[in-house]
Amino acid sequence: MTLKSEQDWKDIVHRCFRCGYCKFTYDYSDFNCPSYKKFRFETYSTGGRLWLIYGLISDEISWSQDVANVLYACSTCGNCSENCRFDKFNDLLVDIIEAARAEAVEKGFCPEKQKALIERTENPEMYNPYGEQNSDNENLKKEYNLPDKAEWVYYIGCTSNYRQKNLRDATLRFLKKANIDFTLIDEHCCCSPVMRTGQINSVKDFISYNIAQINHAGASKVITSCAGCYRTLKKDWLKYGADYAFQIYHTVELLNELLDEGKLKFQSEYNKTVTYHDPCHLGRHMGIYEVPREVYKQIPGIKLVEMKRNRENAWCCGAGGGVKIGYLEWSVEVSKERLEEAKKTGASVISSVCPFCRTNLSDANDKFDMNFEVIDLIEIIDKLDFEITDTRH
């Protein structure tokens, strides 16, 4: 799916007028494109990138490492798609940037740091972008007494499995307490990081492998606690031609369903002021804004407050699109801005439903001594007493 292999891109990239709506929030009160806000040259706005891509397609400019670096200095947060005013074009902006990255990879211009993602992911000892020994999850299955076959598969995702184990364990404990008939698979990376960075050669193999594992477990439903995995399984796998019959859930959707049906009842309180950070992969990319909020609101004692930029206009955490590995310092600066915004709400807790956001917000919190509690929704619920009734799903 590179620029030149996809006729569609060639035919539409020049539609970008570079009007600049893509840089802003909906009310123009701030720049909401992390890349433009950081680098400030027009080159680093989405319009600038699309014009560069058009320049590459039309041979007005040549590929170089510097050009590729501009394409990679973007967290693919989707603010541009949200605010671009050109219908039926705006939806494609992030896809076009990713396609251009794939072309950069093909031409040999993938930046070195991002290359590590594919080297680790394709390594048969790892199959994850973190360079950790692959966990086949057998130990966890034993620890939680999980069957080989079940109605649900909990697709943990690499970030939760290797970096945010508390989030993973909280999810496992919740699913057990909720009597969900679930199991784990020997999962390999969902491929979100390599797709986002254009390193797509082996993506189809990974998808096929994971689908086979899920099918082998006999599952009709897959649940994940990661916004990135959720987007990838539900959207990207299909784009790559995957054919599967199971349904994809984010944990927050299950929680909301159980609460709506009166099957989940909290018996203790969480007496804190919490602000919710919309993960780009769940919000702008998948359109899920209210479901998590509904769940937070039903937790007794919680005071949910909104940051100025929320929902479609949320400020990105800065970790996505390969930015965390490619531009570590900038990535944390982006999260710092989010925490500063959260500070203004009076919240002591910033919470999200994505291990990747959790990691980056925590890194900024530690680095800049922001004194927040950074916690995932499922970890909040893990702290609470609750009663579950009749959860046959």
Added chain:
Amino acid sequence: MNEKKILKELEDIVGKDFASNRSEDLYIYSQDPGASIPRPANFVVMPNSPKEVQDILRLANREKVPIVPMGGGLTLSGLVIPVKGGIVMDMKRMNKILEINELSRFALVEAGVTSGQLLAYLNENHPRLQPPIPDAPPSVTIAGNALIHGSGYLSQRFGDHGSMINGLEVVLPDGELYKLGSCAVSDYWFTRGPIPDFIGLFISSFGTIGVITKLSIKLFPKPKMRAIVFGLCKDPNILPELISNITFTDIAEDILLGIQDKPDWMKGYTFIIVYITGESEEELNNKTKILKKMYRKGKSRYMKVPKRIEDIFLEKPQFAAKAADFRKGGGFEYVGAYIPLQLIPEIIKIGIDISLKHGIVPTLGARLIGQGHAAMFFISYSFNRADPKDMKNAREALHETNNAVLEIGGIPWKAEVEGQQLILEKMDPNYKKLLKSIKNLLDPNGIMNPGNWEVK
């Protein structure tokens, strides 16, 4: 030109991150979204203070390197394309709103403040005030728009946005900082006079005299309610008098005209779009009644439109850039002609004829300026950015339109370099002489946006 040395000096002034001669940056800054032919820039620089602007101008003057100041870069007529290369100075890092004076109603802003930024800031912090903003996207700058004699919201009632400038801080090629307007005498940036008024030198001179670092612009009371009363007119010949009569009533905040051949049902009509304001529904209803009556008497018709259409026109700023997508081609440029009202029928004919001749769907319109003293009449040509022949066709249409506008007595607004030359050809020789003298006096090395307003 010793590019390495100049880049090093620029980096020393603004920091390494904000000076560039990388090919990807130069590619972007060598073109604009209009139909003009790109010209290569040598450097792009983003200053963050008047002091940095001064240092850059001293460097450029010493090295005789052209300087092209840039705001939003969306004039469409290539005014920020470096005709003779040099340094493109993107002002958007200078983006502080320095003061809002509620009582005397002005905003003091740095040159890189965008129209979207000021609009949002006032909405949140000074909801009783509204700024003059153009129909351009929110990424254009307040300074850039005012300095090209821009028009937009509130132009019918209060004049073009250039006339709303109270004061400027400018850096001239000698590197000195000058304050113009009341700020030269007082701490308040509240008026242009009563001292000799040099501000006009910087309006529509397209960066050929100096670089603006700060600007004070008038703000206006924001009415509680706004609505639009649409009218429909078949015969363009009745428009001058009808519009003039509407302005006599003093009820129109803004007046727009729209003429389009597509969709088909719009062909052959002029749409009159009158913005009214009020403190109550009753006031709006009364004004609507007056306008309905005027439309009837003026051989036109009142037109009821769905709320969603009205909302499109009420949005601030309007999404005028949609014209770039009419043909899914990503480009449009227009001749915006300043004309006296009596030329409206003639310019409509010119616009339609030239559009059809070039195979472009006629898309014309106007904004009334200053209670009927003038109209900014635009004739827009959309093109496909990926098709060089189509872009050439648009350039030819623009050139013909500029010629035709000048012939009937109008003046092309923010004209591209070729259009400026047409204006100069028609200009009173002594005006040209004066222009050249002032330019030579203030910019003896000719570093300021050379190629523009070049008196040969």
